[in-house]
Amino acid sequence: MTGEDDPTTGVMTEIRVWRGRAADEGRYDVYRVPYEEGMSVLDALVWVRGHVDSSLAVRYGCVNANACKTCMALVDGQVAYMCTARLTPAGGKVEPLPKRPLIRDLVTDTVPDDEKLDPSGRRE
Amino acid sequence: MYAAIAAARNDASALLLDKSLVGRGGATIIAQMTVAAAIGHEEPDHWTDHLQDTLAAGRELCDEGLARLLCENGPARIFEMDGWGAHWARGADDRIRQVKAPGHGRARCCYVDFLNTGPGVAGTLRRQVSTLDPVRRVSNIAVTDIVVHDGRAVGAVGLDVVSGNVVTFAAKAVVLAAGGLTKIYRRNSASTNMGGEAYALALWAGAELIDMEFVQFFPIAHLAPRLVGMDPIMWDPFRYKLGGRLLNGDFEEFMHRYGGQDSGTYTTVRDQASYAILKEVEAGRGSPHGGVYLDFRHVPDATLRGAFGPVIDRLAHNGIDLTQTPVEVAPTAHYHMGGIRVNGRMETCVPGLYGAGEAVGGANGANRLSGNAITEALVFGECAGREAAAAVAGTPHGWTARAAEGAVERLNGALGATDDSGIPANVLQQRLQTVMWENAGSFRTADQLGRALDGIREIREAPVAVRPTGSYNLDIQDRLELRAMLTTAESVVRAALGRGESRGAHQRLDFPESDERLVGNQVIEMRDGELTARWPAGAGR
Ligand SMILES: Cc1cc2nc3c(=O)[nH]c(=O)nc-3n(C[C@H](O)[C@H](O)[C@H](O)COP(=O)(O)OP(=O)(O)OC[C@H]3O[C@@H](n4cnc5c(N)ncnc54)[C@H](O)[C@@H]3O)c2cc1C
Ligand code: FES
Numbered sequence: 001m002t003g004e005d006d007p008t009t010g011v012m013t014e015i016r017v018w019r020g021r022a023a024d025e026g027r028y029d030v031y032r033v034p035y036e037e038g039m040s041v042l043d044a045l046v047w048v049r050g051h052v053d054s055s056l057a058v059r060y061g062c063v064n065a066n067a068c069k070t071c072m073a074l075v076d077g078q079v080a081y082m083c084t085a086r087l088t089p090a091g092g093k094v095e096p097l098p099k100r101p102l103i104r105d106l107v108t109d110t111v112p113d114d115e116k117l118d119p120s121g122r123r124e
Numbered sequence: 125m126y127a128a129i130a131a132a133r134n135d136a137s138a139l140l141l142d143k144s145l146v147g148r149g150g151a152t153i154i155a156q157m158t159v160a161a162a163i164g165h166e167e168p169d170h171w172t173d174h175l176q177d178t179l180a181a182g183r184e185l186c187d188e189g190l191a192r193l194l195c196e197n198g199p200a201r202i203f204e205m206d207g208w209g210a211h212w213a214r215g216a217d218d219r220i221r222q223v224k225a226p227g228h229g230r231a232r233c234c235y236v237d238f239l240n241t242g243p244g245v246a247g248t249l250r251r252q253v254s255t256l257d258p259v260r261r262v263s264n265i266a267v268t269d270i271v272v273h274d275g276r277a278v279g280a281v282g283l284d285v286v287s288g289n290v291v292t293f294a295a296k297a298v299v300l301a302a303g304g305l306t307k308i309y310r311r312n313s314a315s316t317n318m319g320g321e322a323y324a325l326a327l328w329a330g331a332e333l334i335d336m337e338f339v340q341f342f343p344i345a346h347l348a349p350r351l352v353g354m355d356p357i358m359w360d361p362f363r364y365k366l367g368g369r370l371l372n373g374d375f376e377e378f379m380h381r382y383g384g385q386d387s388g389t390y391t392t393v394r395d396q397a398s399y400a401i402l403k404e405v406e407a408g409r410g411s412p413h414g415g416v417y418l419d420f421r422h423v424p425d426a427t428l429r430g431a432f433g434p435v436i437d438r439l440a441h442n443g444i445d446l447t448q449t450p451v452e453v454a455p456t457a458h459y460h461m462g463g464i465r466v467n468g469r470m471e472t473c474v475p476g477l478y479g480a481g482e483a484v485g486g487a488n489g490a491n492r493l494s495g496n497a498i499t500e501a502l503v504f505g506e507c508a509g510r511e512a513a514a515a516v517a518g519t520p521h522g523w524t525a526r527a528a529e530g531a532v533e534r535l536n537g538a539l540g541a542t543d544d545s546g547i548p549a550n551v552l553q554q555r556l557q558t559v560m561w562e563n564a565g566s567f568r569t570a571d572q573l574g575r576a577l578d579g580i581r582e583i584r585e586a587p588v589a590v591r592p593t594g595s596y597n598l599d600i601q602d603r604l605e606l607r608a609m610l611t612t613a614e615s616v617v618r619a620a621l622g623r624g625e626s627r628g629a630h631q632r633l634d635f636p637e638s639d640e641r642l643v644g645n646q647v648i649e650m651r652d653g654e655l656t657a658r659w660p661a662g663a664g665r
Contacts, residue, residue, distance in 0.1 A: 021595070038350030038443060049598065054548035054589070057596045061144050062315040065154040066353040067243050070145055084352045103286060107596045114254070115146055115263040117284060117291065 011035040014091035042082040057105035125249035130509030132258040143266040147250035150303040155242030156355035158233030160495030161198030166222035166231040171195040182489020183628040190487035201502040210248040225494040233495040269531035270329035277477035278522040281531040288594040294523035296516035301480040309457035310561035320612030322483035326464045331472035333648040334485040335462030336619035341566040343397035345456035348413040371417040372409040398455040415454030420446040461488045470508035480508040490628025546587035549602035569634040615648045622657040
């Protein structure tokens, strides 16, 4: 991660992020983030956590190698890996995967059932 | 994962916990290069030759027993994984292809095409571990303490990241294989869970660490333009195969100013290259993002494609055309040679507590050869799982809830509190990364290291913001990780202060020479909550 070293171009972009704890009780928060050419949606979300609101929940692992495959979400309505989906100066919208149970914000339940604490898949 | 596999086939049941999803966190999955093992498929080779090369790179500090274990057992792990369907690259003769990486006297580094070694290794182990009934996998558990009772490791306490609940695990033995620490530095090649929690967990449980001053920095990690879908250290094979010139921000060669040479060859050793790059940047001659340029414009397109085929397309996808534009590169924290002190059975000094993988120190001494880290993870994992299974066979559980009380209370306290006035833990993590990068990087002085200790203390005392948000609370995860990162960072700084010489990856600008009296491994331990560094008898000053 090199985010802290980036020379600021002064260009800002906007990212609309779905936030909430239950699928029917969410809202979109809009964040203005410094734009850098080639930046990913995940870069923007990590910036938001580090500069605006650390409580934003997002699941990721390898940051940009696109190896761990844990960072899936809906980017502008399409299923995508947030670490490779590019953000443009025109901005973007990120939402949790619609077909997975919601955990919080952008995090959905993508843990295989046999890797859960309770084998029935239930968590208390 | 290898430890769980080995435990299961030695008649034990194993619980495999990971803060991420099992087999998707950490370094293994992002490693794109090679795995070193003297299997002799490419050319005649023997593990003793591999050992000689490993010891030479370690600058007299390797634990010979551990280095030997790595080199001797590496081939067995490569072949075993081959049987489990690892797609090692093969030649037309069906023999496994091996390349020669710097420091290795033979072509002994196996790989999975194209630049897919780590995902191949992790995927193979993930599949294998999922076929074993005695192994229970649980994802998204962040372990926060090892539980010790009557001097024995008897289990662990952790946070179920998804629910936000505290969970306890009873075990007859615990294998700590939670990876490296490079996330404590601002520039790093790490994935999210590499804040060095393994080292702190070991110290808190009463185990010792060795060689903590030896963090490996990789000189030419990718810096800009933004590159996604690739391992940041991917320029290394480009340099072996194609040369590539290093130029400063004014597009001039500079290596000769620091006693090296470049001119499109790849002969300058890593430490010298890192030093030269950092000095150019310091002198105001860096590239726009604070590194230098790596230039392949003199290499014809056909040659680039011949050597790296699909990777050239992936670069094009990132808007990078090497025939037109140089990329920016800079040194980055990459791997940790030091770690948990273990014997040849992977036992720590705490009975029932084992180490494995990058978290273990000693095998690579003062510097690691490329390709040895994955081998280390495979070999030490297998060894730890097998030894732990043998040691606990027929023994009763030593778990008592009382022994876990302190850790559970501390964790519940962290979860229950609310105080929005402080600084978010991820912001404090960034501060720590800057403190470590500026004062405890590959080139350090006593003054800088003193400032690093001050910085660590200030961050430890800073008020942390705490928000009660229950499920998937990254604030809490960051806070727990920060606590470990601070302990681990302090152990690196204390060890670096204790070694008044330059050797391998530890370069003291105030002690530029090696000192024969310091051939020995410093040990870090925690006594009454304080970290201390000590030299073994016969070494040190
Ligand atoms: C970008 C990159 C490229 C590399 N390339 C190579 C290469 O080509 N060849 C080579 O030999 N080596 C390479 N290395 C080094 C090598 O990948 C690692 O040393 C090795 O994979 C470490 O394996 P491990 O199993 O010990 O740890 P990891 O693979 O890092 O696994 C550690 C696991 O522990 C989990 N964890 C951490 N903390 C906790 C906690 N508190 N509770 C629960 N779980 C936790 C993590 O989520 C992770 O899944 C590379 C490293 C990097 C970063
Ligand atoms: S963060 Fe690993 S694939 Fe996106």
